[in-house]
Amino acid sequence: MSQNPEAARLARARLPEGLRPETLAVRTALAPSQHGENSEGLFLSTSFVQPDAQTSARRFAEMEDFTYGRTSNPTVRSLEARLAGMEGAEAAVATATGMSAILLLGMGLLKAGDHVVCSRSVFGSTISLFGKEFAKFGVTTSFVSQTDLAEWRAAITPSTRLLFAETPTNPLTDVCDIAALADIAHEAGALLTVDNTFCSPALQRPLALGADLVMHAGTKYLDGQGRVMAGALCGERKLIVDVFGPTLRTAGMTLSPFNAWVVLKGLETLALRMKAQSEATLAVARWLEQHPAVARVYYPGLASHPQHELAMRQQSGMGGAVVSFDVRADGPDAARAAAFRVIDETRVLSIATNLGDTKSIITHPATTSHGRLSEAQRQAAGIGQGMVRLAVGLEHVDDITDDLQRGLGPLA
Ligand SMILES: *Cc1c(COP(=O)(O)O)cnc(C)c1O
Numbered sequence: 001m002s003q004n005p006e007a008a009r010l011a012r013a014r015l016p017e018g019l020r021p022e023t024l025a026v027r028t029a030l031a032p033s034q035h036g037e038n039s040e041g042l043f044l045s046t047s048f049v050q051p052d053a054q055t056s057a058r059r060f061a062e063m064e065d066f067t068y069g070r071t072s073n074p075t076v077r078s079l080e081a082r083l084a085g086m087e088g089a090e091a092a093v094a095t096a097t098g099m100s101a102i103l104l105l106g107m108g109l110l111k112a113g114d115h116v117v118c119s120r121s122v123f124g125s126t127i128s129l130f131g132k133e134f135a136k137f138g139v140t141t142s143f144v145s146q147t148d149l150a151e152w153r154a155a156i157t158p159s160t161r162l163l164f165a166e167t168p169t170n171p172l173t174d175v176c177d178i179a180a181l182a183d184i185a186h187e188a189g190a191l192l193t194v195d196n197t198f199c200s201p202a203l204q205r206p207l208a209l210g211a212d213l214v215m216h217a218g219t220k221y222l223d224g225q226g227r228v229m230a231g232a233l234c235g236e237r238k239l240i241v242d243v244f245g246p247t248l249r250t251a252g253m254t255l256s257p258f259n260a261w262v263v264l265k266g267l268e269t270l271a272l273r274m275k276a277q278s279e280a281t282l283a284v285a286r287w288l289e290q291h292p293a294v295a296r297v298y299y300p301g302l303a304s305h306p307q308h309e310l311a312m313r314q315q316s317g318m319g320g321a322v323v324s325f326d327v328r329a330d331g332p333d334a335a336r337a338a339a340f341r342v343i344d345e346t347r348v349l350s351i352a353t354n355l356g357d358t359k360s361i362i363t364h365p366a367t368t369s370h371g372r373l374s375e376a377q378r379q380a381a382g383i384g385q386g387m388v389r390l391a392v393g394l395e396h397v398d399d400i401t402d403d404l405q406r407g408l409g410p411l412a
Contacts, residue, residue, distance in 0.1 A: 327388065341411065
């Protein structure tokens with residue numbers, strides 16, 4: 001923070017205590033430069049000039065202030081401070097992608113012989129990172145049911161160091177009980193990390209429910225406009241600064257300042273976007289639920305969702321912006337043809353495999369995100385050939401349902 005009182009006053013760098021998350025999302029940042037810029041500066045510089053050799057020596061020894069771009073950058077630091085404020089965390093560390101945040105989590109926390117318990121419904125690359133990559137270094141992972149707490153409890157061993165969950169899941173939107181998982185982790189002397197990508201802090205704050213760490217793919221809703229890759233871990237200072245800080249500085253999964261700046265600005269509109277996109281998704285989900293060509297809708301905001309009440313409690317009464325549905329068809333071949341027809345008839349929605357964009361995205365999970373699973377594994381996971389996933393953006397709801405109706409109408 002700047003010691004310059006004029007700069008501090010210009011940017012309101014000394015914010016009062018107790019500000020709400022919406023305010024922190026707009027106001028939290030490092031003090032501005034001497035120019036008093038109102039929008040946070042983008043510092044594209046790999047190195048930072050030191051006033052003298054003595055100061056340089058101290059900064060390198062104590063890792064304070066700014067020295068070299070792999071270790072810290074003012075724009076990245078502003079993003080970390082803002083995201084930490086929004087998650088109710090003491091600190092945050094930003095990373096190059098969502099996956100590199102999980103890489104940092106594993107490298108910083110785990111060693112050979114350690115054991116992890118992870119939901120089997122988490123993001124596909126997360127399964128590979130724990131199940132394959134960390135396994136090379138002697139870290140074992142048990143994959144368990146998203147919703148059956150007894151399975152989590154039964155998987156705990158004396159070596160369990162970490163529980164990892166993501167809620168709601170993709171594409172089935174299964175919700176897990178964060179507070180209950182935190183209790184299971186803490187009884188075992190382990191830490192609970194929650195991947196909060198789908199809800200973002202605008203809807204869900206896992207730390208307040210007892211989780212120890214929050215992980216983000218900033219690539220999704222935090223940027224929110226489909227522009228840059230980013231990731232983060234949020235939690236107690238002693239974990240973020242003392243455990244993950246040194247690992248990040250050595251291993252270099254550092255976030256680029258440009259990407260940090262884009263996400264920093266994205267956070268300013270996060271709460272508005274999440275609310276608007278959640279409301280639109282609920283409207284689309286209700287429309288799908290009454291459609292004769294649709295067999296089933298998966299959305300936590302619907303009363304028909306198996307964990308609806310838990311989701312509403314945990315997610316500020318909102319369902320988020322991802323909805324999936326099964327088209328009605330007999331057998332996998334007909335189901336795939338029907339799902340492809342719905343996707344191919346759209347003229348507004350983007351056919352892509354991403355989410356968290358202002359542009360709505362339509363996806364066929366069975367041949368994209370879950371395409372590498374065997375048909376038996378997919379059946380076990382409940383992801384059929386007739387499933388379509390929709391990540392709802394900011395277009396008018398009626399234009400989204402009209403676009404779906406082009407393909408669904410003839411199937412009814
Ligand atoms: C996209 C995503 C990730 C990975 O993030 P990247 O930025 O693509 O590395 C992790 N978890 C969830 C839930 C995601 O949607």
